[in-house]
Amino acid sequence: MLKLFRYLKPFRLLVVGVLVFVFLQTLSDLYLPTLMADIVDKGVSQGDRAYIWKIGGYMLLVAAAGGICSVLASYYSSKSAMGFGRDVRTKVFRHVENFSLQEFDKIGTASLITRTTNDITQVQQVLIMILRMMITAPMMCIGGIIMAISKDAKLSLVFVVVIPVLAGAIFLVVRKGIPLFKAMQVKIDKLNLVLREGLTGIRVIRSFDRISYENKKFDAANADLTDTAVRVNKIMAVLMPLMMLIMNISTIVIIAIGGIRIDNGNMEIGSLMAFIQYGMQIMFSLLMMSMMLIMIPRAQASAVRINEVLEMIPTLSDKDVTKKNNGKEGYVEFKGVTFSYPGAEQPALSDISFQAGPGEITAIIGGTGAGKSTLVSLIPRFYDVDAGQIIIDGMDIRDMSQEDLRHKIGFVPQKAVLFTGTVAENIRYGHEDATDEDVAHAAAIAQASEFIGKMEQGYDSMIAQGGNNVSGGQKQRLSIARALVRRPEVYVFDDSFSALDFKTDAKLRAALKSEVGNATVMLVAQRVSTVMDADRIIVLDEGRIAGIGNHRELMQTCEVYKEIVSSQLSEEEIA
Structure with a gap:
């Protein structure tokens, strides 16, 4: 989590302001019991009303100053924490925009959404608490102990027993809760994934009458998250009554011992009242620290997930290489290109080589899973090739900036x-x-x-x-x-006519011919009628080129193409 706090740098003045105001607020809180003791011991016991009014006025001023400091500390801590959250969200979003599809596949869209929203909110909330409680609690605890000792050193020995017992109880409870808090973030991911799939796929779900199935799937993910949340909250719920019990027992012990010391003339009533308040402040400071210990593990789990995204280096990066192209506009060449998806046993494409020039339509056809969409997705560099080169205008696309490369391309995705x-x-x-x-x-x-x-x-x-x-x-x-x-210089149509009727398809292709005259056109299609008039047809079969040529040439030389044609066209249409 400390790695993320580097994004607090722009708000360092606000953080310093929070520290100053929290310090002043703590001083006022620590000073009030002493003033109250003076009122009781010197004013009430001696019947000095003037002294009571005088010290009472001081108490009001100190309390008002402490209140103002508390408001300002809350304002500045909230402002800095919200600004921090805004900057981290911006940083995550901009970094994710540079990811290749490989990184998206690895982390998952649902998880990226959770990390950018829920996880950053968790860290943001804890930061507010850290700026307030993590600073206030130690100051209050140490200051309270010092002030308590100044009132009665012997009675302060009560804290030698109470504080270790309280700290031990907090440690045991928090240690059991930490693993569950980490598990909760993973289960929120799962719930988000199920919810996202259920909403985006609602048409398919309804068409196959799978609403009850999706409800059960959502209920299972929801119940899993709920069960974990209930378990962790049951564990944490023990903490508050346990601490209150220890605090109340401590108060009874302080009053009992303090009463004896007052009877013996070793302590005054006002000092005992102040001592009780300092004891409460010490134990409440420990309570505040326990609340922090409850929140920090979950925020820490969130911070790890955020840092995982920020530290992930995109597989695609722009090289510091400047080369001049050969003056051609839209010239595309594949040289021995081989590509495999991460974790795949077999390459999706193997040894792909062809050329496509301006003013030409290059069509790509093949069976399902032949690698057609994979081939054209390599042109705008959604993935990097494993071997070989893709050259546009005489330059390897890896030697071009992604911005310059994609500026040359007009891409129409399959979906x-x-x-x-x-x-x-x-x-x-x-x-x-x-x-x-x-x-x-x-x-x-x-x-x-x-x-x-x-x-x-x-x-x-x-x-x-x-x-x-x-x-x-x-x-x-x-x-x-x-x-x-x-x-653009290069048009890439990835099966972009599949939802069009034959008449609209034909009219669109006729209009495209005159419109994209000097550009290079890469066209993926399932229909033979869509590719028949192309200048060059590339036939893919299981990730390899089975044939290259125009329609007439392929009908004579490529068995795979002939099978595709015969499956779609009648003998009269083929003739």
Whole structure:
């Protein structure tokens, strides 16, 4: 957790302010019992009303000053802790944005959400307590012991017995609670994962009538978290009554011994009253420390999880290499590329080599699991290759900054993703400076202008979260428009026409030909009709190239391609 506290550096003046005000508040709290003892011993016992009013006035001033210091300490501690939480969340989010898909797969989206929200909140709350209690408690404890000894050194020997007993009880209870607090954060991850899957997959759940199954799965995760929380709270619940019992027994012992000392003339009544208050302050300071010990283990577990994210080095990084390209725009070449997913037994792609130039359409086709989407996901460098090179404009993409590389690419993913906002904002996501005319033109090429025109507010119509208020085909067309408005050097369409009917597919491909004339087009498709007119067709089979050529050439030379064609087209269409 100490590693995270380096983000407190911008708030060091506020932290110093908290320390000062907490110190002054503690001094006022420690001074009040002494003033009260003076009132009793010198004012009440001697009937000196003037002295009572005088010292009473001092008490009011000291109490008011302590109250003001307490308010200021709370304000500054909250301000610094909230600022700390904001900065850590920002740091985590920006760091996660640099992760490759490999890091996302390793940690999991649900866990990343929990770490960015719940875990940081846990640390933030403990930081407020540390700034207040962790400083106040030791000062109060040590100050209370000093003041108690100053009132009666012999009676202070009671604390020699009480404090070790109290500390031992706290230690035993907290030691049992720490493992459970750590387990709770993992179970919150699990609950978040189940909840997220249940909400994002609600259409599939309902279509397969699996609502009761998902309810049971959620109930199991929820009950698991609840059981752990109940267990840890049962353990911690023992602490408060145990401490109150020890404190009350201590008070009785102090009063009994103090009464004897007063009878013997070794102590005054006011001093005994002050001593009791100092005893309470000492034991309450230990209680505060126990509360800290309850919170810190959970926050520590959260801090470890946050640091795990911050210390994770992305597998993709920009090299400090500056090379000039050869002047070609959109030239793509794969040289002996091999790639494996982490933990996979077999490579997803093996020895892939081909070239794709500007003004050409390169189509990729193959059976399910052949590696088509994997191949095109390597172009924008979502993953790094294990062997070989991917070259764009004469440069290995690993020698380019990720920003420069992706600026050259208009990527349309297999699963169309839209964001909450207007239709125009979603299209303009590809190029934030695009004019209204550019947006409308891109929508027209993507065959989206017709259904947009039918929307109540046209381009200002709102898209719901995940694009749930438009159809699959409409989402694909808006995703294509988003890539088109970017006007990149390389277009990558990852099975982006699968939700379109044949008529719309044909019209879209015809419009694309004139629009992307000088760009390089990489097109993944399942339909033979979509790839037949491509300048180059790459046939993948189990991660390897089974054939490269145009439709006529492959029909003569590639058995895998002929099988795909015969499975989709009739003999008349093939002829």
